[in-house]
Amino acid sequence: MRSQVITGGPFTGRHMLIVIVAFFAVVIGVNVTMAVLASTSWSGLVVENTYVASQEFNGKAAAMRAMASSGISGDLLLRRDVIQYDIHNRDGSPAVVDDVTLTFRRPVGDREDFALALTKTSEGHFEAKHRIEGGDWIVETVSRRDGVTVMHEARRIDTAEFGQ
Structure with a gap:
């Protein structure tokens, strides 16, 4: 064969x-x-000047430790088109704060970033009407009393956690 x-x-x-x-x-x-x-997709910019940021680091770290030891904390709640933020003392009583500003940033990219000044509805309770697009966000919260920062925190959220 x-x-x-x-x-x-x-x-x-x-x-x-x-x-x-x-x-x-x-x-x-x-x-x-x-x-x-x-x-x-991303500017790559974290800080404008890395040298200046490094020089300011210890002061900022001390301020953050002082804020953490104060016992003041906040709770963020997103519902459809309403954003609520409650700030309270260690014992649960409402913290005395004049204004709260939220800055929403995407983890990657800066085209959708925005800041909101919340309206005080009662002592320790603030809210604003704004539609939040779905997905991951880094939310930076700054609370002030008499122009002095009382609470400054940043947290990463996924709108799915809030049923968005």
Whole structure:
């Protein structure tokens, strides 16, 4: 018995050139795509001046420790188009605060970032009407009394946690 092998012809230098060009075209195409996506999705900017930020770090850390030891804490609640923030003392009583500002930032990208000044509805209770898009957010909360920061916190949230 004889078996016949049918081939499509010899593998030539032209075939090898096509393989090499196709390989590098894919590599370059992927690199260009990743570079474009990276440059359009996030500014990369964390602080304006890293040297100044490093010099201010110890002072900010001490202030944050003092705020944490004060026992004041806040609770954020998102319901449809209403944002509520309750701030209270260690014993649960409402904290005396004049104004609360919330800054919503996306973990990646800054196109959807926004800040809200909440309206005081009662002592320790603030709210605003604003629609929050779904997904992950970093919410920075600053509470002040007589112009002095009483509470400054940041937390990462997912709107799904709030039933959004």
